[in-house]
Amino acid sequence: MTDIRIDRRRFLIGAAASAAAAPAVSGALLPAVARAQGAPIKLGTLTPLTGAGGNYGPSMRKAMEWVAEQINGAGGINGRKIQLVSEDDQTNPEAAVRAARKLIDVDKVAAIMGTWASAVTTAVAPLCWESKTFLTTVSGSDTITQLPHQGYLIRTQPNTHLQIGKLGEFIVSLGSKRVFVLGAQTPFAVPSQNRLKEVFAKAGGVELVGAVIYDKDKTTFRSEIDQALRAKPDMIYLNGYTPDVTVVMKELYKAGYTGAKIAQGYAVDMKLLGNVPNEVSDGTYTATPSPAVESAGYRRLAGVLGEKEMNPYSCQTHDQISLVALAIAHAKGDATGTIIKDNVRKISQGAGQKVDNAVDGLKLLAQGKAVNYEGASGPCDFTDTGDIVDCKIRFDRAEKGAFKTVKLL
C-alpha cells in the first residue's frame, strides 16, 4: 500500500515540477530534451520516511529530487536523464532489505542513496556489494566501513571514531568527572563506549563509570535509569534516537537527576525541544557534524527546502547524488555501480576545479576538465575505505527551548 501511494505522490510531484519548469526554461529545455536520447539512468533513494528517522527522511529525499531535477533540466548526464526510484526504509533493517531488494532486482538501480540508521545500512550493504550496486549512506557507525564492501560504499557522515573522539574531548573540556552512557541498541553503541574510554584514559581525571544499552522500542526506561543513577554520574551521554531519548530525558528529570547531559544533534533536535518542557531540556549539550553552512551549496539548498537551518543529512544526500552523477559523467560510458565506485574519488578530491553543485561539475566534465566536488555538507573527500577524511563537530547547549552554539571542534 505504502509503496503505491509514495510512487504516485512522487509521480505527481515530478509531473507538477516539470510542468511548472517547462514555461520558465522552455528555450533551454527543448534542445536538452532532444539531446537526452539515451535510456534514463535509474538511481534509488532509500531514506527513513517513517520510524525513528522519519523526521529526516522526507527532506533527505526532497534534496535528492531537487538535484535530479536540476541535472535533468540542464540536459542530464551525458544526454541521459536521471530517473529516481524512491523507497522508505522505515528506519527498520527488515523493511529496508525488502525495499533494497526491489530497487536492485526490479528497478536495477546503479546506486542506492541515503540510508540513515546504522542498523539499516549494515543490513542493506551486503545486498549492494554482492549485486555491484553503489551505496551512499549518512550512517556513522565505525563497523560500516569495516564491512568487506570492496569499495561499493561511501559515507558522508563522520564515523563514530571521529565523532565520539571529539565528543569525548568536549566532555573533558567541561570538567566532568564521572560519565555514564545510556545508549540504544545500535551498531555504534559498543564502539562509542570504547572510544570514550580511550579518550578519557588519555585525558585523565575523568572516567566512564558505567553504561547501559537498552531496547529503544520499549515505552519506559525507568529501570535502566535507576541503574544509571546508582553509578552517581555527573554527566550522562544519551546515545539514542529522538523517540527514546525524549522518554529518557523526561524520566531523568522525574527521577531527580540534576547533572549534565549530552546527546547527538540528531536525537536532541528542535522538535524534541518543542515536545518536552524547558526544565527537562535546559542545559543539555548536543554534538552535530556541521555542514558547510558558509558555502553557496548550503545556502542554495536551504532556499529550496525552505529551511533556515538544515539538518546535516539533507545536505549530505544532496552531495551524494551530485557525487554519483559526476562519477557517472566522468566515466563517459555506462552507468553502473562499478563505474561509480571506480570514478567517485576522481571527482570528489584532487587538484581539479572546485565545484559546489552537480550542474556546474557536469559542464566542466563535458569540456574535459577535472573537478573537485565540495558540497553543502563539507569537502566530501574520501579514504580508501569510504570514510570522509575530516569534519567539524558543532556543540550546542539547549536553553529555554532553543540551541546556543558553545564550541566548534
Add this chain to the structure above:
Amino acid sequence: MLGEIPQLLVNGLVAGTVLAVPAIGFTAIYAVLRFPNFTIASHATIGAFAGYVANTAGGWPAAAAVLAAFVVAGALGVFNDEVVLKPLRPAGALTTAIAAIALTIVLENVVRFVFGNDLRGYDLPIRRDWQLGAGVRIGPQQAENLVIAVVAMAALFLFLAFTRTGKAMRAVADNATLAGIKGIDADRVARLVNFIAMGLAGVGGMLLGLDTSIDPLTGFRVILSVFAAAVVGGLGSIPGAVVGALTVGLGEELSLLVLAPAYRTAVGFLAILIVLTLRPRGILGERAY
C-alpha cells in the same frame, strides 16, 4: 542487587497494569469473534491521538481526555470492523487476522497522514517523582495511570457481571449458536464488543503516551507485549489478560536482575514459549470470567 527488587516490582506493576488495558480488549474480541484482532495496535494509536487533541486543542485534563480516547477509538473500531473485517469473517480466522494486520498498517498511515511523523507530548506539567523511602520512587503520572487503568478494568468487570448486555456478551462468547437460539442478537454483541475493546485499546495507547510521548507507531510498538499478555493469561479470558499482563510486566522488569536491558523484549516471547509448552490454554485457561 536484592535492594533493587522493590523498585523493579513497582515499575513492573505499573507497566503490567497499563498493558492489561489493551490486552483485555484483545482477548475480549477473541472471546466473542474468535480471531486475533491486531488492529488493537492502530486503535491504541488512534486513542492516543484523540486524547492528545482533546488535551492540547481542547484543554481537557488527562483523566477527561482518556474518555475522548475511549469514545473515538471505540467508535472507529466499530466502523472499521463493520466495513472491513466483518465481511471477511466467514472466510475464517486466519484470513481475518491477516486482514487485521493489513488494516492496522492502513490506519497507522492514516494517522501519519493527518498528524505527521513527529513525536508529540501531552500538555501536562512535568513533575518530579514521589520518593517512597528505601530508594523506591513512583511518578505522579504513573500513579494516575495506575488508578485510571484499575477504574477502567473495574468498570468492565461490573458491566460484564451485572448488566443484561454484559451477560449477553458472555453468553455469545461461551456459545454463539446457543445464544442465538435464545434470541441474543450476535451482530449487536459484536458491535458492542468492538466498541469496548477498541475503546480500551485507545485508553491503553493514551496511558502509554501520557508518561512518555506519542507517534504513529505508539500502538505498534506494544502489540507484541499485548499479544504475549493475552496468550500467557489464556486467550479469551479477561481475568487471564490481567494476570498475563502483570506476568509480562513484572517479568520484563525482574529480568533486569539477570539480563542486560537490551534483551528485555525477549521476556514476552519466553513467557509465550513456556506457557504454550507447559499449559497451552494459558494460566487461567480459555474460558474464565
